[in-house]
Amino acid sequence: MTDEYITKRFVDVDLRAPEAVRMVLDLLRELAAEVREMQMTLPERIERTIRQTVSALGGDVVRIMYRLRDDSYGVPALFFQVLLSDAAGKRENLRGVTEQVNQLLHAQDFIGPTER
Numbered sequence: 001m002t003d004e005y006i007t008k009r010f011v012d013v014d015l016r017a018p019e020a021v022r023m024v025l026d027l028l029r030e031l032a033a034e035v036r037e038m039q040m041t042l043p044e045r046i047e048r049t050i051r052q053t054v055s056a057l058g059g060d061v062v063r064i065m066y067r068l069r070d071d072s073y074g075v076p077a078l079f080f081q082v083l084l085s086d087a088a089g090k091r092e093n094l095r096g097v098t099e100q101v102n103q104l105l106h107a108q109d110f111i112g113p114t115e116r
Contacts, residue, residue, distance in 0.1 A: 053104045060088035060097045
């Protein structure tokens with residue numbers, strides 16, 4: 001649900017009118033349904049992306065783990081922990097592998113531009 005969609009719903013609506021209360025409640029129900037759907041599908045999307053990322057990087061990445069939790073500002077966030085192979089973890093390879101992992105994970109839909 002976009003800001004544009006919400007704005008269009010409330011154009012020319014007197015927010016003091018009883019109908020406005022119903023409209024707000026309907027909108028909140030729609031938002032709640034979207035949040036429930038995202039909560040159900042996000043872990044699947046993350047797991048699929050992790051598998052694709054590990055596969056794309058060959059033997060450089062052994063495993064990628066993640067946690068969904070609030071960041072230091074209290075905003076829901078996604079934290080990744082990447083376990084590299086011994087060869088990829090060597091000083092001369094570390095920067096390149098780290099950049100590749102970063103690019104692959106950030107290319108996914110669940111990481112928006114504000115998080116980059």
